[in-house]
Each structure stands twice: as C-alpha cells, then as structure tokens.
Amino acid sequence: MRILLVGAGGVGGAVTRIAARRDFFEHFVVADYDGERAAAVAASADDARFTAARVDASDQPAVEDLLARHRCDVLLNATDPRFVMPLFRAALAAGVHYLDMAMSLSRPHPExxxxxxxxxLGDEQFALAPExxxxxxxxxVGIGVEPGLSDVFARYAADELFDEIEEIGVRDGADLTVDGYDFAPSFSIWTTIEECLNPPVVYERERGWFTTAPFSEPEVFDFPEGIGPVECVNVEHEEVLLMPRWIDAERVTFKYGLGQEFIDVLRTLHKLGLDRTEPVKVGDALVAPRDVVAACLPDPAALGDRMRGRTCAGTWVKGTKDGAPREVYLYHVADNETTMAEYGSQAVVWQTAINPVIALELIATGTWSATGVQGPEALDPRPFLDLLNAYGAPWGLREM
Amino acid sequence: MRILLVGAGGVGGAVTRIAARRDFFEHFVVADYDGERAAAVAASADDARFTAARVDASDQPAVEDLLARHRCDVLLNATDPRFVMPLFRAALAAGVHYLDMAMSLSRPHPExxxxxxxxxLGDEQFALAPExxxxxxxxxVGIGVEPGLSDVFARYAADELFDEIEEIGVRDGADLTVDGYDFAPSFSIWTTIEECLNPPVVYERERGWFTTAPFSEPEVFDFPEGIGPVECVNVEHEEVLLMPRWIDAERVTFKYGLGQEFIDVLRTLHKLGLDRTEPVKVGDALVAPRDVVAACLPDPAALGDRMRGRTCAGTWVKGTKDGAPREVYLYHVADNETTMAEYGSQAVVWQTAINPVIALELIATGTWSATGVQGPEALDPRPFLDLLNAYGAPWGLREM
Known part of the structure; x- marks a missing residue:
C-alpha cells in the first residue's frame, strides 16, 4: 500500500509515528501546506518509507498530481474540516481510496x-456516494476516535451485545490539565468552536434528524478509570449522522464533556462575534475572527509536555438483550503520560490518530473491503477492536 | 479662541455639536485620521465656524503644522489614549493650550x-510639567466626565462640603441596554479593556499609590434617579492619580459598575489573550487581538438609536463637617433619550464630551487661568458646576 497523508499537524504527526511501527505499507508521503512542517514530521518517523511534500489541500489538481506522482492507493485526510471536499474530490478523481476523521461541514437551517x-455534516460527501x-x-469517512472508534463500538454493540437498541449516546470526557496556562484547549479550537456552536443534531427514529440550541440537554456522565463525573452537553458531531444509516436505534446523541468553563468561553466568543469565519477589516488587514482566536492560543499539539491526565472516548448504549434491559459504556482511555513517552504525541491527538492507521492496515490486508461512501459502522468491528488491542491501546467495557 | 479638535469619533462628534451652541470661540477645526469622518462631523455642526482636516494623531510635526496653519490657541484631544503623548507634545511645541479626557498610559510593575x-497613568505627562x-x-489633563467632572466634584466637596475627608470614591454605573445586540458596550472597548484589565490603582495617605488584582474589592453601590444598585469593582482610572495631588484625603478609589456579565467577558478575553495589543500573525496578516475584538463589536457611538436608559458618573465622599460625620454622592446623570433627541449623541459619549467644552469656555473667558500640567481639581469648581447647569445638564447631590 502507498499512502498520501495530507496534514502534518498534531494528528498527522501522531499518525506518522504510529504507522512507522507497522509493516503493512511500502510508501508514505507526508504532505502539508507548510513544507518544513511536513519534512519535520516525515523525519520524526525515522524510516525510509516516509517522504515529505508541500501541497495546498484546497488545490484539487495539485493533490491529484501528488497522488499520481507517488502512485498512491489511498489518501488520508488529517486537515481541518474546511478541506474535506477538495481532498475527497481529489481522491475520487485520482481513483484512490479516501479516509478522513471529520466530515464535510454543515450549514444551519436558514429560518x-x-x-x-x-x-x-457529510451531506456533500454522501451526495457523491454513487460515483x-x-x-x-x-x-x-469519520474514522478518527470520535467519529471513528465510537462508531465501531456502536456496530459491535448492535452485533454482539444487544437485540434492540433504545439509545446510543457517544460520551466524551477528560481530566486533562495544562501546566502554565490559564486556558489551553487540548484540541483544535477552530474545530471545537465549529462543533460546539453549530446547532447540535439529534436523531430519533420517529422524527429523523433534528437540531437543538447549543449546549442543550446537560447531563453529568461518570467516566471510567478515575476521570469521574463531567458535565456533558449536546454537540454537533458526525456519529449522529453516521450511526442511523447502518444501525437500528430509537435515538442517537453525542455529548461532549466540555465543563462549565469551556462552555462559558464558547458562549462569550459567540456573544462577541469572535467565532465568525467571515473576515472582518482590522486596519488594513482582513482576518477571520476565529483564526485570530486560534492564533492567540497555544498550538494544542505542542502542549503534550505540559499536559497531565487522561481523555476518554466512548459509546454508551441502552437497550435489551435476551429480553432483559442492558446498558453498557464501551470506551477507550488515553493517558497523556503514556502517549508522550511512547509516541511523543499528546493524548487527544494520539487517540484520534491511531484509528485511521488501524483502518489502513485492515484495508491493506483486505480484512476490510468495501466501495462507496461508508462510515466505520458499515464494516466488521471485531478485527478493528482486536487490532486496537494488538497496537497496545486496549479498549474497555463497563456494564452499567 | 481658535480650537483644534483631534478625533472625530463618538466623543469628538458630541463635542462638536455641543460647542456649536456656544459663542465663546471663532474657529473650530475638526481633524481625524479619516478625513471623511472629520468632514461629516464638522458638517453636523451646521455652523460656518467649523472646518475639517485630515491628520494622523501620531504624527507630531503634522499636528504642529495644522495648529499653526489654523492659528489655533488650544488643542482638544478626543482620540484614544495611545495618541496622548504625540498630541500633548505637539501642543507644547506649538505653544498652545492642551486638553484631554484620558491620560498617558500606564505600564504595570514588571515583578x-x-x-x-x-x-x-499620566506619569509621562507630569514629567513635562516644568516645560x-x-x-x-x-x-x-483628564477633563472628560470621569476623569473630569468627577474631579471637579471632589474639589467642590473639599472646598465647601467637608473639613476632613476620609475617602473619595468615584463610582460609575448605568442601566443602559442596547436593543438587538447580545453584547454591545456603550463605550470604546479598546479603552474599557485597557482600564479594566490593567491592575487597578488605589491611593492611601500612608502607602501612597499601590495596585491590586483586576476587579478587586467588589461592592454594590446604589445609583440615583432610578438606576439602582450595581456591582462595582476597582478599575485603573485617572482620578486616583489626580485627586491626591491637589486634595487631602485618606484614601482615593475608582470603582466601575461593570456588572457580572461584562466582568466575565473581560476575564475571558484576558484568559484567551484576546486583550493583547502586540500583533499576532494570522495567515499573512499581523493584527493586534484587541483591535480584532473592537472590529467585531458594533461602534458604540453608532448605537444611540438602539440604546435605552441612563448613565451616572459621580464622586462619593466620606468625612466630617463641623465635627459631624458626613457622606455625600455628587453626580451627573445622562439619559440616552434626551441626549439623542437634543444632540444626536448617545448618553455615554455625550456625558464625556460636554465637560471639555465647558472647560474651553472657562479658559476662553479667562475664568479658568493657569499654566503647567493641571488636573480639573486644581481649578475653581464653582464656575464649572454653574456652567454645567447653564448648559442644561444639571448635576445632583445626595446626602447619604
């Protein structure tokens, strides 16, 4: 297998270093808008299979050319969601497989x-499924940790743990802290603003997909392995759009353990219009306020040395098995100390990055084989979960 | 008298329209970095004595040239505090009087x-007092409403209402709301951030000037004329630096009725580094985050039509008179409905603007006569307060 990775940020760097330990591919191109960043990430693999390239992810012909030049079989997109469509189209045009960790962006209902x-989310991608x-x-599509592993968990629950499913709720929480900063998000603030301030989407069998106001339906979820209770709220996320296409459930939600401080920050950014992506005039410059917010905060991928704690991603499922009620939480915890020591990547980006590497390995070996636009829950979950254990990143199940 | 006004923003516009009703001057030049804005403001006076000019307030020689060209006797500075020093130096070099409404900026103690x-605040200006x-x-210096009228009130209290003063506390509160906006400050956000996030300064006779953490010593102050109780906190303000130079008091403070929501917004901006004035790189542009915040919010001077309510500026004084304890609040309330109807200016900028016009009139008539760098409390308060009433903007006194 010959792979083109586009995006050498935090997740791209972790993908590279995780993949470097595996032998399922022959060639791996790390490409980024910043050629020096791509070169540094490729060099961090310390492996002759890796090479670097400079490419503008929004330039479809340039991406197609890069795929052809390196005779790649697959494009792995590790950029932010603004670049999903040009990369998705480039892969289609070039006749290669495509993986991403976030789907094409939503636009709210105008009235x-x-x-x-x-x-x-993903509508633009699913529209091209026949092609x-x-x-x-x-x-x-959506093969990071959330979406990604969370969807694999849902498929596994539907196949092996439940006869009927009442609700699937992805629940994400952490006890991460960053030394020396008043406020330092552990994941891309651009993406966090996007998913938290867009109207959250909920699925119900009778109503289909519908939206609510931001931060709706707060609940305290008790996360495993010592993280403990965290306040979670509805957030727009791909799983709610993916799961109902392949899994039969009454209701699907995604709730993010933002905590009150982060919610207050996001509300304030919105109140002041600082979440906007349309440029405003500042002196002689035109800048998007959201980009300015991102520029003011430390790069989350560079905070690993100052971070402490764990992050938990997982899927809570409620339903019945053999006529009896059942409730489980399938989860994966990443400890920053471990991911930094073993991969030099902070926990949140590392936990995102491991999943597309596993998926690439399953595709390379023919274990996963499909065509069209598919979510992770469209494929067999068992080999994925086994390989996750084999990578040394075991998942857990809590009966509730 | 021939006047050069530099700064045709909200306050400059109100100064122009207030001055247009008075006959103490022959010539009035409205100058701004934006020549069209200056022209529009000068035209709003509808009076042949007013003319417009374009000038960069940071370009001292250009300001000197403008003063000479129009044979001005006085420069009134209505720009933001970044331009105090070049304008102050231009007036000194040109041999004209100088008035401003905010003093040269502070820099926190490094350790x-x-x-x-x-x-x-003002140190750079007072350093030039001998010249x-x-x-x-x-x-x-500092002849707006706060500083300005608040200092006049303090002088009046010291002269006529008290034998000994224990504490002078400027207290500012409002019940203004802006229709159609989640968040719309009624005064320059750049200046508000500057004064609220700098360490507040307090004066005590024994300790001299010292600072505290932002938002310190919260207290609820009950404002007159129906505004009612508002939570006030210590803020860095010129009065604390001015009053002790001329008035004998145990303690001098300034507390601003920000309200909890505004305090939360300012804390969040600071937490995210969005209050910073040093430029950050955003794509190919270099912008100061604080300028981006200002660019995202509506222009406070343009909100008058949507504003409702009143703003109160005043000076609370505690001490003794004829051996008995006494406590008074000397205040001035501006109602947005009135200032919009009469002058087309919203209440906060109008209340700031009326005071330098009164001061110019007292200087023009020779009622106020002094040399050197002086605060409003260095001069006779009675004619100022009488003229304030004569302008149709009466002040009040509450015995407490």
Missing part, C-alpha cells in the same frame, strides 16, 4: 436553525 | 504588578 437541520460506487473505491 | 505601581510652566501654557 429555524435550532429545530431543523439545514445541510448536514465512489462506480469507481469501485472506498471513501471511509 | 509585582498587583501590589506596586510601575509607570502610572509647560516655562511655556506659560496650560495642559488641562
């Missing part, structure tokens, strides 16, 4: 944004 | 910012 969906089918290539 | 003062004396010209 009733807190009730109805407008353009949903992927015709091309005989796989676009595996 | 103990929340205990000790570093460079204090103003030698030139025989007056630099009347």
């Amino acid at each position: 009733r944004p807190h009730e109805l969906t407008g353009v949903k 992927w089918e015709r091309a005989g290539r796989l676009a595996l | 103990r910012p929340h205990e000790l003062t570093g460079v204090k 103003w004396e030698r030139a025989g010209r007056l630099a009347l």
Whole structure:
C-alpha cells in the first residue's frame, strides 16, 4: 500500500509515528501546506518509507498530481474540516481510496436553525456516494476516535451485545490539565468552536434528524478509570449522522464533556462575534475572527509536555438483550503520560490518530473491503477492536 | 479662541455639536485620521465656524503644522489614549493650550504588578510639567466626565462640603441596554479593556499609590434617579492619580459598575489573550487581538438609536463637617433619550464630551487661568458646576 497523508499537524504527526511501527505499507508521503512542517514530521518517523511534500489541500489538481506522482492507493485526510471536499474530490478523481476523521461541514437551517437541520455534516460527501460506487473505491469517512472508534463500538454493540437498541449516546470526557496556562484547549479550537456552536443534531427514529440550541440537554456522565463525573452537553458531531444509516436505534446523541468553563468561553466568543469565519477589516488587514482566536492560543499539539491526565472516548448504549434491559459504556482511555513517552504525541491527538492507521492496515490486508461512501459502522468491528488491542491501546467495557 | 479638535469619533462628534451652541470661540477645526469622518462631523455642526482636516494623531510635526496653519490657541484631544503623548507634545511645541479626557498610559510593575505601581497613568505627562510652566501654557489633563467632572466634584466637596475627608470614591454605573445586540458596550472597548484589565490603582495617605488584582474589592453601590444598585469593582482610572495631588484625603478609589456579565467577558478575553495589543500573525496578516475584538463589536457611538436608559458618573465622599460625620454622592446623570433627541449623541459619549467644552469656555473667558500640567481639581469648581447647569445638564447631590 502507498499512502498520501495530507496534514502534518498534531494528528498527522501522531499518525506518522504510529504507522512507522507497522509493516503493512511500502510508501508514505507526508504532505502539508507548510513544507518544513511536513519534512519535520516525515523525519520524526525515522524510516525510509516516509517522504515529505508541500501541497495546498484546497488545490484539487495539485493533490491529484501528488497522488499520481507517488502512485498512491489511498489518501488520508488529517486537515481541518474546511478541506474535506477538495481532498475527497481529489481522491475520487485520482481513483484512490479516501479516509478522513471529520466530515464535510454543515450549514444551519436558514429560518429555524435550532429545530431543523439545514445541510448536514457529510451531506456533500454522501451526495457523491454513487460515483465512489462506480469507481469501485472506498471513501471511509469519520474514522478518527470520535467519529471513528465510537462508531465501531456502536456496530459491535448492535452485533454482539444487544437485540434492540433504545439509545446510543457517544460520551466524551477528560481530566486533562495544562501546566502554565490559564486556558489551553487540548484540541483544535477552530474545530471545537465549529462543533460546539453549530446547532447540535439529534436523531430519533420517529422524527429523523433534528437540531437543538447549543449546549442543550446537560447531563453529568461518570467516566471510567478515575476521570469521574463531567458535565456533558449536546454537540454537533458526525456519529449522529453516521450511526442511523447502518444501525437500528430509537435515538442517537453525542455529548461532549466540555465543563462549565469551556462552555462559558464558547458562549462569550459567540456573544462577541469572535467565532465568525467571515473576515472582518482590522486596519488594513482582513482576518477571520476565529483564526485570530486560534492564533492567540497555544498550538494544542505542542502542549503534550505540559499536559497531565487522561481523555476518554466512548459509546454508551441502552437497550435489551435476551429480553432483559442492558446498558453498557464501551470506551477507550488515553493517558497523556503514556502517549508522550511512547509516541511523543499528546493524548487527544494520539487517540484520534491511531484509528485511521488501524483502518489502513485492515484495508491493506483486505480484512476490510468495501466501495462507496461508508462510515466505520458499515464494516466488521471485531478485527478493528482486536487490532486496537494488538497496537497496545486496549479498549474497555463497563456494564452499567 | 481658535480650537483644534483631534478625533472625530463618538466623543469628538458630541463635542462638536455641543460647542456649536456656544459663542465663546471663532474657529473650530475638526481633524481625524479619516478625513471623511472629520468632514461629516464638522458638517453636523451646521455652523460656518467649523472646518475639517485630515491628520494622523501620531504624527507630531503634522499636528504642529495644522495648529499653526489654523492659528489655533488650544488643542482638544478626543482620540484614544495611545495618541496622548504625540498630541500633548505637539501642543507644547506649538505653544498652545492642551486638553484631554484620558491620560498617558500606564505600564504595570514588571515583578509585582498587583501590589506596586510601575509607570502610572499620566506619569509621562507630569514629567513635562516644568516645560509647560516655562511655556506659560496650560495642559488641562483628564477633563472628560470621569476623569473630569468627577474631579471637579471632589474639589467642590473639599472646598465647601467637608473639613476632613476620609475617602473619595468615584463610582460609575448605568442601566443602559442596547436593543438587538447580545453584547454591545456603550463605550470604546479598546479603552474599557485597557482600564479594566490593567491592575487597578488605589491611593492611601500612608502607602501612597499601590495596585491590586483586576476587579478587586467588589461592592454594590446604589445609583440615583432610578438606576439602582450595581456591582462595582476597582478599575485603573485617572482620578486616583489626580485627586491626591491637589486634595487631602485618606484614601482615593475608582470603582466601575461593570456588572457580572461584562466582568466575565473581560476575564475571558484576558484568559484567551484576546486583550493583547502586540500583533499576532494570522495567515499573512499581523493584527493586534484587541483591535480584532473592537472590529467585531458594533461602534458604540453608532448605537444611540438602539440604546435605552441612563448613565451616572459621580464622586462619593466620606468625612466630617463641623465635627459631624458626613457622606455625600455628587453626580451627573445622562439619559440616552434626551441626549439623542437634543444632540444626536448617545448618553455615554455625550456625558464625556460636554465637560471639555465647558472647560474651553472657562479658559476662553479667562475664568479658568493657569499654566503647567493641571488636573480639573486644581481649578475653581464653582464656575464649572454653574456652567454645567447653564448648559442644561444639571448635576445632583445626595446626602447619604
């Protein structure tokens, strides 16, 4: 297998170092808008299979050319969600498989944004599903940790743990702290603002997909392995759009353990218009306020040395098995100390990055084989979960 | 008298329209970095004595040239505090009087910012006091409403209402709301951030000037004329630096009725580094985060039509008179409905603007006559307070 990774940020760097320990591929190109960053990440693998390239992710022909030049079989997109569509189209045009960890962006309903969906996450990608089918290539969308591992958990629960499912709720929480900073998000603030301030989407069998106001339905979820209770709120996330396409459930939600401080920060950014992505004029410059917020905060990928604690991603499922009620939480915990010591990556980006590498290995070995636009829950969960254990990153199950 | 006004923002516009009703001057130049804005403000006076000019307030020689060209006697500075020093120096070099409404900026103590003062508000201006004396010209600093009228009130209290003063506390509160905005400050956000996030300064006779952490010593102050109780906190403000130079008091403070929401917004901006004035790199642009915040918010001077309510500026004084304890609050309330109807200016900028016009009239008529760098409390308060009533903007006194 010959791989093109686009995006040498935190997740791209972790993908590179995780992949370097595996032998399922022959060639791996690390590409980024910043050529020096790509070169540094490729060098961090310390492996002759890795090479670096400079590419603008929004330039579809340039990406196609890069895929052709390196005779790649697959494009792994590790950029931020603004670049999903050009990369997705480049892979389709070049006739290669495609993987990403976030789906094409949503647009709120113009009149009733807190009730109805407008353009949903992934809609633009699913619209091209017939073309992927015709091309005989796989676009595996949302194969990070959330979405990604969370969807694999849901498929596994549906296949092996439940006869009927009442609700699937992805629940994400952490006890991470960053020494020396008043406020330092552990993940891309651009993406966090996008997913937290967009109207959260919920699925119910009777209503289909609908939206609510931001930060709706707060609940305290008790996370495992010592993290403990964290306040979680509804957030727009891909799982809610993916799971109901392949799994039969009454209700699907995603709640993020933001904590009150982070919610207050996001509310304030929104109140002041600092979450906006349309440029404003500042002196002679035109800048998007959200980009300024990101520029003011430390790069989350560079904070690993100052971070402490664990992050937990998982899928809570409620339903029945053999006529009896059942409730489980399938989860994965990453400890920053371990991920820093073993991979030089902080916990949140590392936990995101390991999943597309596993997926690439399953595709390379033919264990996972499909065409069209597919979510992780469209494929067999067992080999994925086994390989996660084999990578030394075991998952857990809590009966509730 | 021939006047050069530099700064045609909200306050400059209100100064122009207030001055247009008075006959103490022959010529009034409205100058701004934005020549069109200056022209529009000068035209709003609808009076042949007013003319417009374009000038960069940071370009001292250009300001001197403008003063000479129009044979001005006085420069009134209505820009933001970054431009105090070049304008102050231009007036000194040109041999004209100078008035401003905010003083030269402070710099926190490098090691103990929340205990000790570093460079204090106005230090750079007072350092040039001997040169103003030698030139025989007056630099009347801090002659807006706060500082300004608040200092006049303090002088009046010391002269006529008290034998001994225990504490002078400027207290500012409002019940203003802006229709159609989640968050719309009624005054320059740049200046508000500057004064609220700098370490507040306090004066005590024994300790001299010292600083505290931002938002210290919260107290609820009951404002008059129906505004009612508002939570006030210590804020860095010129009065604390001015009053002790001329008035004998045990303690001098300034507390601003920010309210909890505004305090939360300011804390969040600081936490995220969005209050910073040093430029950050955003794509190919270099912008100061604080300028981006200002660019995202509506122009406070343009909100008058949507504002409702009143703003109160005043000076609370505690001490003794004829052996008995006494406590008074001397205040001035501006109602947005009135200021919009009469002057087309919103209440906060109008209340700031009326005071330098009164001061100019007292200087023009020779009622106020002094040389050197002087605060409003260095001059006779009675004619100022009488003229305030004559302008139709009566002040009040509450015995407590």
